[in-house]
Amino acid sequence: MTKPALQTNGSPGTSDDSRAGENLLEIVKLEVRFPDNTGPVTVIDNLDITIGHGEILGLVGESGCGKSMLARSILGLVPPPGKVTKGKIVLDGVDLLTTDEATMQDIRGNKVSIILQEPMTSLNPVFTIGNQMAEVLAIHCPDMKRRERRARSVEMMERIGIQYPENRYDQYPHELSGGIRQRVMIAIALICGNVRLLVADEPTTALDVTIQAQILELFVKLQAETQMALLLITHDLGVIAQTAHRVAVMYAGRLVEISDVGRLFEKPLHPYTRGLMYSLPRAGARPRKSHMPAIPGTVPNLADLPPGCPFYDRCEYRQQQPCREAMPQLEQVDRGRWVRCHRWHELPQFEVLSARLDRR
């Protein structure tokens, strides 16, 4: 699989080291909260990120760190009772958080599309594939005739690599395999032909490995063809390495590291990012029966965050001072490189993965 070079002038960093007008999407100081018995729980805290035109931004983190919530915030679909409580999400100069519902409906499925994790449950079981594809055209391209919508849907399926598209058009979701359903989801997302930003929320997690590779390849191909931007959400750094230009690592509702892919894999700065990399399985790198390396512990309960660094309890480089005392801020390390860690400059050199694993 070849990853296309970033062709447009993508922004390398967070909002304050990018120049206005260059970015497709700018998220500024976003905060999303859910009410809880004990008060509001902040699931996304003061988050800044930008996505350039035609850029593939990978968003990594474990389950429950706020990745999906970020994706849904962009489309204005945070499930109630959750709410975006602060910040801005600016797409092509329009703040999506203050715009009216009619404009949002116009943007959804048209300029910004989303692909959900579970292709088994994100297609409506009682409508045909064709109905669910053509429906998008009916809203966003009202001038199209019924026959044209069908033709366009079939053509789209063909482009996405679905065999026998004419037959598929009249089939129901339960008649198709998971891989084909995910292709249908992609076809639905792109069918209008105006997509500027595609948000893919763990698009390959529910698929088996061979299908995963095919779908990722398809993403890269489609991104190169359409020059759309892609926000690729995953918990799998391997996926990021194959596809993304730039990576944002998220932990407990906050960004902890931002980097381009090359430098991140060469020298991950945040202990959490390092942990994720150690956890990557490598063929032949490990004797059989040895334990799969993993980050100890789980993501902390957002309703009850301890003071200081949220990663403290799981961090192998933690120190009472200053980690327990204060929440680290996102610091700029280099152009386009940001990290949220008090001790990033003191950490030992990151060892090459295979070497470290071989020694075990």
Next chain:
Amino acid sequence: MFEYALRRIISFIPTIFITLTLIFFITRMVPGSPISSLVGHQAVSAEQIDAITRDLGLDRPILVQYLEWLPHVLIGDFGNSLFYKQPIIEVVAERFPVTLYLTVFSMIVTISIGMPLGIYAAIRRGGAVDYASNAFSSIGMAMPSFWLGFLLIIVFAVSLGWLPASGYRSPDFGIWNWLSRLILPVIAQSLAQIGLVVRMTRASMIEVMGQEYITMARAKGLSETRVVLKHALKNAMTQITTVIGLTFALGLGGSVIIENVFALPGLGQLITIAAIRRDYSMLEGGIFYLTLVALVVNLIVDLAYAYFNPRIRY
């Protein structure tokens, strides 16, 4: 689908057979006989009663009666009513439309109020309409329909004088004459049914609205109205149809009570009177037709499943 419908229709035969057999034995095993109803208060000698009993064949063992009765019934011949002296089918044909109007109108009222209310309560969960409809459906289901019927008669017929208290006129007497006598019975019949439909609609809509494909429908840029009425409702319809079918069958049973309260000459009233008089053939015939209607409605509900849920293939 056609084949499935045909198979289902054939399966009606054993169902009806069992129902009729049960009716046959139950009616004849309870104390009392049609003779005493026929004779009434006239002074009749024991010999005369024996003669009539022999005439009707009621003196023979019950199994013999059953075996003689069965072949006739299986070809749909219930014989004549002891009291009306008319073939059963004719008596039923006269009464059937009244029951049909009552149940069908009640169904229309139930669906057109219950479903929208349930949908609205589901999408505005915890809102004023949700609480109000919840209270309303609890009250509706808790009130016995005969009691509600009398209450309606007292308020709207006796006190206010807006509508006739009871009785029936066929549509030949004019639309208003016909309809005005059905309004109160339909209200009395519908209220409990609405409660049931509201609750079921609300519950299944809430379940469906939490599904991923609803988020996906919104993400396509559909308006909330289309998300609810197209994507959510069609999924919820399978469960809602079940309740509607059930309600219809219950309504047929409920008509027995409502028709007596409002003196409507329908099938329910006919059966009640037949039961009191021990008019065996009338009772069997009446129940046969009621059962048949219930079975047909069930069949329609099952076929509707396939339309609402393509995963079901017959």
